[in-house]
Amino acid sequence: MTTHICCYCGTALDALDSYKTLVKFNILNRPETPLKIGAAGQIFGVDYTVIGLLEHEEVWQGRSWKWVDHQVFSATHGYAWLTLEEGHLTFSRRYRKPVDWLSKTVVNRAETRPSLRSEGERFKYYDTSTSSVTYAEGEFTWAPRKGAKTTTITAMSDNAMLGFSTTNREREIYHTVYLEPQEITGFDLPGAVKPSGIHALKKMKAGVNAGFLMRAGLGSMVICLVLAMAMFVQNGKLADTRLRYSVAELPVTIAFEVTKPGRLTRIDLQGNGRNSWNYLAVELEDPEGEVLFESGRTVEYYSGRDKDGNWSEGSNNASLAFFPPVTGTYSVTLDLEESGFWAPNVNRGSSPQHQITQVGLQIRNGVSSGFWLILLALGFGCIGGLPLLRRYLHNKARWRDSDWVDEDDD
Amino acid sequence: MNLFRLIFVLLSATAIAGTTYVAYLGHGGESRDLDRSIRAVSAGRGLNGSIK
Numbered sequence: 376m377t378t379h380i381c382c383y384c385g386t387a388l389d390a391l392d393s394y395k396t397l398v399k400f401n402i403l404n405r406p407e408t409p410l411k412i413g414a415a416g417q418i419f420g421v422d423y424t425v426i427g428l429l430e431h432e433e434v435w436q437g438r439s440w441k442w443v444d445h446q447v448f449s450a451t452h453g454y455a456w457l458t459l460e461e462g463h464l465t466f467s468r469r470y471r472k473p474v475d476w477l478s479k480t481v482v483n484r485a486e487t488r489p490s491l492r493s494e495g496e497r498f499k500y501y502d503t504s505t506s507s508v509t510y511a512e513g514e515f516t517w518a519p520r521k522g523a524k525t526t527t528i529t530a531m532s533d534n535a536m537l538g539f540s541t542t543n544r545e546r547e548i549y550h551t552v553y554l555e556p557q558e559i560t561g562f563d564l565p566g567a568v569k570p571s572g573i574h575a576l577k578k579m580k581a582g583v584n585a586g587f588l589m590r591a592g593l594g595s596m597v598i599c600l601v602l603a604m605a606m607f608v609q610n611g612k613l614a615d616t617r618l619r620y621s622v623a624e625l626p627v628t629i630a631f632e633v634t635k636p637g638r639l640t641r642i643d644l645q646g647n648g649r650n651s652w653n654y655l656a657v658e659l660e661d662p663e664g665e666v667l668f669e670s671g672r673t674v675e676y677y678s679g680r681d682k683d684g685n686w687s688e689g690s691n692n693a694s695l696a697f698f699p700p701v702t703g704t705y706s707v708t709l710d711l712e713e714s715g716f717w718a719p720n721v722n723r724g725s726s727p728q729h730q731i732t733q734v735g736l737q738i739r740n741g742v743s744s745g746f747w748l749i750l751l752a753l754g755f756g757c758i759g760g761l762p763l764l765r766r767y768l769h770n771k772a773r774w775r776d777s778d779w780v781d782e783d784d785d
Numbered sequence: 786m787n788l789f790r791l792i793f794v795l796l797s798a799t800a801i802a803g804t805t806y807v808a809y810l811g812h813g814g815e816s817r818d819l820d821r822s823i824r825a826v827s828a829g830r831g832l833n834g835s836i837k
Contacts, residue, residue: 599801745808
């Protein structure tokens with residue numbers, strides 16, 4: 376301890392030189408803080424006592440931010456800092472492990488967010504700030520000077536922050552971690568102080584089942600998707616009918632056998648028109664000759680070439696699917712009810728057009744559908760994705776005050 | 786494995802098995818625009834097929 380700043384008169388005294396006056400702080404500017412000098416407590420199970428407090432101010436673009444660092448001392452662990460910011464407590468100690476120095480020049484020249492490694496942790500650049508001391512009180516291992524500027528470059532990992540501080544005289548690295556309420560006891564801390572917002576160092580409080588829900592949800596989603604794919608390729612049994620009919624034959628009635636009642640049955644239609652639309656009427660009768668439905672499908676296919684290249688639209692394929700109530704011989708009647716060209720007056724050389732001349736027909740009984748499995752997969756995806764989304768949002772909130780801007784984001 | 790996880794696994798397995806069964810039958814793949822009024826009446830023939 377080299378400097379003592381009197382809490383009654385604000386005078387900084389040189390403890391190494393007959394308590395000579397160094398500087399005087401105005402005690403009327405004493406910041407409000409629940410941590411008082413002399414308060415003792417435990418941080419990570421180690422006894423510490425508050426021996427000094429230091430108020431900093433950062434001014435940037437006409438706005439100012441103030442915060443109070445509390446110098447704490449432990450007979451076994453030495454000096455450290457306790458910082459209270461919007462109800463969040465952080466704990467900082469000098470960092471003496473091997474790590475590269477992160478300078479302002481490095482940050483200014485970097486094209487991607489600078490990062491460094493130390494003790495197996497990867498720290499990524501967070502921000503650069505220049506602050507000055509506006510108030511000091513208590514005992515310090517150095518002589519605080521009013522207005523003395525400190526430039527600090529911070530880099531953050533998943534668990535901690537490294538601060539590379541430079542003053543006119545020296546430079547040092549501090550390692551800062553977040554203090555959860557159970558990690559700090561004593562210090563006469565008021566229990567009612569509720570932290571606001573998300574501090575950059577705060578770890579996300581995930582529920583005990585969050586990891587399980589994520590794995591189980593995403594795993595179930597994959598199972599559902601695989602099963603859905605299997606259902607989509609399960610096309611049942613093709614009915615024994617003719618597969619192609621000339622338009623000149625229409626209307627035509629085709630009989631087919633249904634062996635699996637209550638199973639989805641699909642009528643697939645295929646046209647061969649070009650730049651034309653064709654409405655195929657479909658009527659289905661059950662084994663007793665009762666009409667099950669009258670419906671139809673339009674097959675339309677358009678294509679051409681323009682300044683952007685070749686294009687195509689629509690499809691010459693269409694289908695109807697229904698549940699046959701009983702086994703037996705059903706009959707489907709097919710007719711070309713209406714048809715037309717897309718644009719009769721366009722240059723046919725560049726865009727050939729013709730109506731359908733043949734209709735393809737396939738009837739399949741016992742078809743499966745992956746529709747509900749896809750919906751279930753979406754549900755499981757939401758369950759599994761929620762913890763991931765929460766983690767993403769928390770991480771985004773942690774980094775929101777970073778001053779690094781990727782050039783792609785400009 | 787705690788109770789919540791056990792129930793979650795059981796419910797998920799039931800949901801997957803049940804949905805796979807109805808998917809196998811083809812539910813969800815039927816056309817929605819087919820004339821159901823004809824189907825409903827034709828089954829009972831109560832109106833002597835006079836609709837349409």
